[in-house]
Amino acid sequence: MAVPGGASWVQPAVTGRAEDDREAAFARLFDEFSAPIFNYVLRMVSDADRAADITQDTFIKAYKKLDTVTDAAATRSWLYRIATNTAIDDMRRRRMVTPMRDDEPTFANRPDPRPGPEAEVMAGTLDERVQRALMTLRPNHRQCLLLSDLEDMSAMQIGEVMDLSYAAVRTLLCRARGEMRRALAAEGMVR
């Protein structure tokens, strides 16, 4: 089964009918969300290997809890909440307070094995500056901003992911934007 980003879900060989339904539901979930979840987590932790591990854990937890999802409309928030919580757990274990050093490999400046045009190299440079600005934000500000501007979630959906009220999300998001504005200005990117 081909999925965006090249990953594929490997279904087990022998299953019963209920298991078939479960596997099919999970395959749809994995197909649709593995790439956006991976990219969201990648922006959170700024490390491709860790992002892959966190995405992996996210889908393992989702598989285990798949039966608890009764509202299809809430599936996206549910999955992002698992991803957010898993990333938080990971960050708690390795609290990310050390400022990035110039020589520290990040996903943005790690050599990319794929050939690409100059434009992609330039985009990578821009990417690196944005990522550096993102990493100066408090983790909750970073989550909130990514869910809003990268994942295009509404304040209500962000509240479902972060377990916050609508009003709290609006306040948090505004503070995150202010913090990001200063960080991007320090990178010479916005006014």
Place this chain on the structure above:
Amino acid sequence: MTFDRDRHAEFEELISASLQGDLTADERRRLDGHLDTCPACRATLAAFSDQRRIMAGLRHVPVPRDLGARVRAGVEQREARRRWWQRPPAIFAGVGGGLAVVTGVLLALVLLGNPDDPEVGDASPTPIAPVTSATPIPTLPPLETPAATEPPASVAPSESVAPAPTATPVQASPEPDSYLAVTGPPDNQAMTLRDGTTRETLREVETPPGVPVAAELSPDGQWLAYIVDVGTGSGFTEIRATRIAEGVPSDEPGAPPPVDSPIAVGETAPLAESVGGNPFVEHLFWSSNSQYLAFTVVDRVEGGTDVWIFQPSTGVASRMTDLGNAYAGSWVPGGAGTSLLWISTAGERPESHLRMIHDSASDIAPTDLADSPFPAATDVFQPILSPNGALVIFWSGRMHESGEGWAFVEGGAPWLAENRQDGELGYRFESNRRLFTDVTVDRDAFTSAAIGWAPDSNTFVVWDAEWTGISQAAGTYPDQRRVYLGRASDPTHVTWRHALDVGDLPEDASVVDVKVAGTGRHLAVTARHPLAGLELPQADLLLITRNFDDVPDDVIDLEPDRDGWFGPAVYSASEWAELVGD
């Protein structure tokens, strides 16, 4: 001026919400009207819009091709594995089960002060120096470690704080006095304070909008102060204090009456809203006379930190500093009519200042530390005094401010010292030595760590220690996920051998809080389960007994059969003081 800034802040929130189309018609009209007349807010709108465009245009990174296979392998592995807390504790197998029997065994193991006691070590084949855990230590053993910092400048004279040594064997309870528990269905969670021995509910506590991640009992036993983690992932915290008991008058002649309060027993005082995630912030400091609680508050908007004081006698929490980089440290025990608090300021080179409060003063106002009559202690950060005031653990090194607040970045490490009265000049930190004696710090650093003393004023615990350098021993060391139990009387203080056994904690749990009993070898560890989906946060409260040589530690889950959040626990310092006759 303030009015204008507040007004812009209000419209900034509307501008931010407008980018997602989250405005009501009324809010839209108000914002449009304001933008017509405010160039600053128009610039904010342009900047936020640019920012959103930049974020939306971030490069899409392909998913690793083997992710699906990895998830499949993980699913199959997980289903084959039993959860850690489903396994019976090792001690149950040894004694045939039954908590009463277990407790009896534990009590039999803690006849403290007995010189024939075996040493408390870990399950390592390498022995460490023997110690006697029940005796408060007036001096530290000599250690040939050069001090990296000058002792802090002297401060105001006060009564001697050197403890009277005692050789009296003491038997103390290994189980905590009490602990917090948050249980119940998602729509009806309730917080209770439970007895550490019987597990019975002592008191219902006003249920907070989250789970408690730190707690400290006032020395007089009247108050429980705690920090609540509000909202999964938000990082926001609230600091609260619940009055849990009436004050009991002392039998001693001339002793002051217990501190009364306008807040009734059972009521909760919300003290401050803050942001958590940093051990330097998540620390509560009661004064020895229970008149004050000092804590650090992070400004949720600007991110700066300041010190606040809660006075039970008035029921009011007041801002003590207005600096943006101030952190609470310990109170200095002793002194009549005045209380002394260490306040630290973070910076390239941190400093600590002693602030005196006259106990008769009803109001506390922000203070300028530069006006203090006491000289600053340079290169000293967040001194944490032992309960008897004889010893101190403090931080030193170069600090840096990042997205998560101030932390050490170069040469940062905790130090152990004697807290000495210096004649007319005040206190000095003497015989400074590194807490981690087998770690070469150089240009690396411990960025931060959580540290707590046991009531015996000898044993201490360190956890959540983040180390920036390479491992200093086989495996990962220092390991942020491990808990280290050390003693001031042990010349090696903390080494890799002082880590609790790997098997003490669930594999994927993270340590939230640790308290050490006055026995010096029992710990109450609040261990958070990994978060998953829409589940409520859950934590186990584990009573861990350190064992000798190759014998694994004993671990008891205090609430093995219930889902919920259990912890943090608290031990009564005053009970220990009575036991040792301090």
